[in-house]
Amino acid sequence: MPFLVILVALLNVVPIVVTGRNPRLRNRCMVSGAALLFVLVAAMLPAVLRGEMFGLEIARLLPGASLKLRVDAMGIFFAMVASGLWLATSFYAIGYMQSLKEHSQTRFFAFFAVAICAALGVAFSANFLTLYLFYEMLSLATYPLVTHDQTPEAYAAGRKYLCYLLGTSITCVLPALVMVWVSTGSLDFADNIRTGVFSGEVPSAVIMTIYALCLCGFAKAAIMPFHGWLPAAMVAPTPVSALLHAVAVVKVGVFSLSRVMLYLFGVETMHRLCLGTATVWIVSITIVLASLVALTKDNLKERLAYSTISQLSYIILGVALLTPEGICGGLIHIVNHAVSKITLFFCAGAIYVASRKKNISEFDGLGRLMPFTFAAFGIASLSMIGAPPAAGFITKWYLFLGSMSASQYGVMAVLIISTLLNIGYFAPVVYRAVFAVPAPEDKNIREAPRMMLIPLCVTACLSVLLGIFPKFFMTLVEGVLK
Numbered sequence: 001m002p003f004l005v006i007l008v009a010l011l012n013v014v015p016i017v018v019t020g021r022n023p024r025l026r027n028r029c030m031v032s033g034a035a036l037l038f039v040l041v042a043a044m045l046p047a048v049l050r051g052e053m054f055g056l057e058i059a060r061l062l063p064g065a066s067l068k069l070r071v072d073a074m075g076i077f078f079a080m081v082a083s084g085l086w087l088a089t090s091f092y093a094i095g096y097m098q099s100l101k102e103h104s105q106t107r108f109f110a111f112f113a114v115a116i117c118a119a120l121g122v123a124f125s126a127n128f129l130t131l132y133l134f135y136e137m138l139s140l141a142t143y144p145l146v147t148h149d150q151t152p153e154a155y156a157a158g159r160k161y162l163c164y165l166l167g168t169s170i171t172c173v174l175p176a177l178v179m180v181w182v183s184t185g186s187l188d189f190a191d192n193i194r195t196g197v198f199s200g201e202v203p204s205a206v207i208m209t210i211y212a213l214c215l216c217g218f219a220k221a222a223i224m225p226f227h228g229w230l231p232a233a234m235v236a237p238t239p240v241s242a243l244l245h246a247v248a249v250v251k252v253g254v255f256s257l258s259r260v261m262l263y264l265f266g267v268e269t270m271h272r273l274c275l276g277t278a279t280v281w282i283v284s285i286t287i288v289l290a291s292l293v294a295l296t297k298d299n300l301k302e303r304l305a306y307s308t309i310s311q312l313s314y315i316i317l318g319v320a321l322l323t324p325e326g327i328c329g330g331l332i333h334i335v336n337h338a339v340s341k342i343t344l345f346f347c348a349g350a351i352y353v354a355s356r357k358k359n360i361s362e363f364d365g366l367g368r369l370m371p372f373t374f375a376a377f378g379i380a381s382l383s384m385i386g387a388p389p390a391a392g393f394i395t396k397w398y399l400f401l402g403s404m405s406a407s408q409y410g411v412m413a414v415l416i417i418s419t420l421l422n423i424g425y426f427a428p429v430v431y432r433a434v435f436a437v438p439a440p441e442d443k444n445i446r447e448a449p450r451m452m453l454i455p456l457c458v459t460a461c462l463s464v465l466l467g468i469f470p471k472f473f474m475t476l477v478e479g480v481l482k
Helices: 002-011 013-018 023-043 045-049 073-099 105-123 128-146 152-184 204-217 229-235 238-247 249-272 275-295 300-320 324-355 371-385 391-405 409-435 450-468 471-481
Strands: 054-062 065-071
Touching: 002 013, 002 023, 002 054, 002 065, 002 105, 013 023, 013 105, 023 045, 023 073, 023 105, 045 073, 045 471, 065 073, 065 128, 073 105, 073 238, 073 249, 073 324, 073 450, 073 471, 105 128, 105 238, 105 249, 128 152, 128 238, 128 249, 152 204, 152 229, 204 249, 204 275, 229 238, 229 300, 238 300, 238 324, 249 275, 249 300, 249 324, 275 300, 275 409, 300 324, 300 391, 300 409, 324 371, 324 391, 324 450, 324 471, 371 391, 371 409, 371 450, 391 409, 391 450
Parallel strands: none
Antiparallel strands: 054 065
C-alpha cells in the first residue's frame, strides 16, 4: 500500500505531461490523481487506527541499510494532511495559474506532482536512508517551482534555496546517517519513541554529535540561522508558497526532525543527554526573533514567511519537551498550522489576483470589497494566534500543559510573548482591510475566481472544525505515544 501510494503520486506526472496541450483535460487529470491519492492514503487509516502497520522492503543495499517503507501512526498522520491539502491546493493552483495566464503551466503541475510524491515518501520512510533520499528528492523537485518565473530574482532565490537545503543535508544529514550506521549496524527507526536505536555501548559524544548534525542538517525546518531560504522562496507563485509552507517542504523538515528525535534517539536518550532542553531553548529563540522580524514586513507573503519560521518551531518545541502533552501539542500543530497557513497564503494569492496588491499598506478597505477572502484570512489568523475555537488553540493548550509537566516555565513565557507578537502582525492586516476607507480607484475590485475562493473558504472552515472536533487527529497522535 505505501509503495502504491508513492507510485500513483509519481505516475500522475505522465497524464499531466501527455495532456499538456489540452489545459482542461490536463487539469482534470491532476485533480483526479490528487483525489485518488487521498483515497488510497485514507484506505490505510482504519488498519493503522487498529494498531497495525503496513511495510515493504524495496531493495537491500547494505546489511542494515535498505530502501524500506512503513506506515505507522505518525506516518499516516502526516500523509493524511499532505494528501488532503494537496487536493485543495490543486484546485487553487488551477484557478491562480489560469487567472494570471502563467507560462509553462504543464511543467509547473508536473513538478507539483513530483513534490507530493517525495513528501509522501518521507511520511512512509521506515529508516533513515529512505527518509534522506526522499528528502533530497523533494529539494530537487521544488527547485523548478521556486524558479518558475525565470527572472534573475527567481534564479537567485533558487540558488539560495538549493544552497541552504542541499548544502546542509549533504554536509550534515549524510554524515549523521553514516555515523548511525557505523554505530548501530542499522538505519531502521525504532518501533516506539521510548528507547531509540542507540545502545549503552555508543559513546555519548557520538550520539550528541549525530544529534547536532541532524538539528543543523534538516534546514527545511527553518530553525534560525538556517531559515534564509524561506523568505527568498517567496518570489515563487502563491500556490508554490502554499505548497512550501503548508503541504510539503517545511512540513517535511519538521516531520523529519521530529521522526529522528523520537524514533532514532528516543525519549530516554534525549532525556539522559539533555538534548531536549537544549533544543527547546534553541527553537524558543527562533519563535521570538522570527515574530519580531514579521512585525517589520509590509509585503504580505514576507510577513507570512517569517510567521511560518516562528510557527514551525512550535512543532519542534513540543516534541523537545519530551512529555506526552508536549509531543501531542507539537505533532498536532503539523495539521493545525498546515490548514491555517495554507488559508493565509490562499488569501494572499486571491488578493493579488483580484487587486494586484502585495503590500499590507495598500490593503485599505479591501475587506469590504473582498469579504469572503478577508473573513477567511481573519479566521486563519485567529488560529495562528491560538484563539478558541480555532485549531491553533489546541496546539497552545497542549504546549502549555507540556511546559508545566516538564517544569519549563520559561517556555510558558515564550509562548505568551509569541502570542502577543502573533496579534501584533496579524491584527493590523485585518484592521486596515476592514476599517480603512477604500481608495477610489479600488472600488471596482471583486473577489478572486471561484476556483480560488472555494478552496480558501473550505480550509478556513477546516481550521475551525479542527479546533472544535480535534479527536480524529489527536487519536493518531496518541498512537505515536504508545
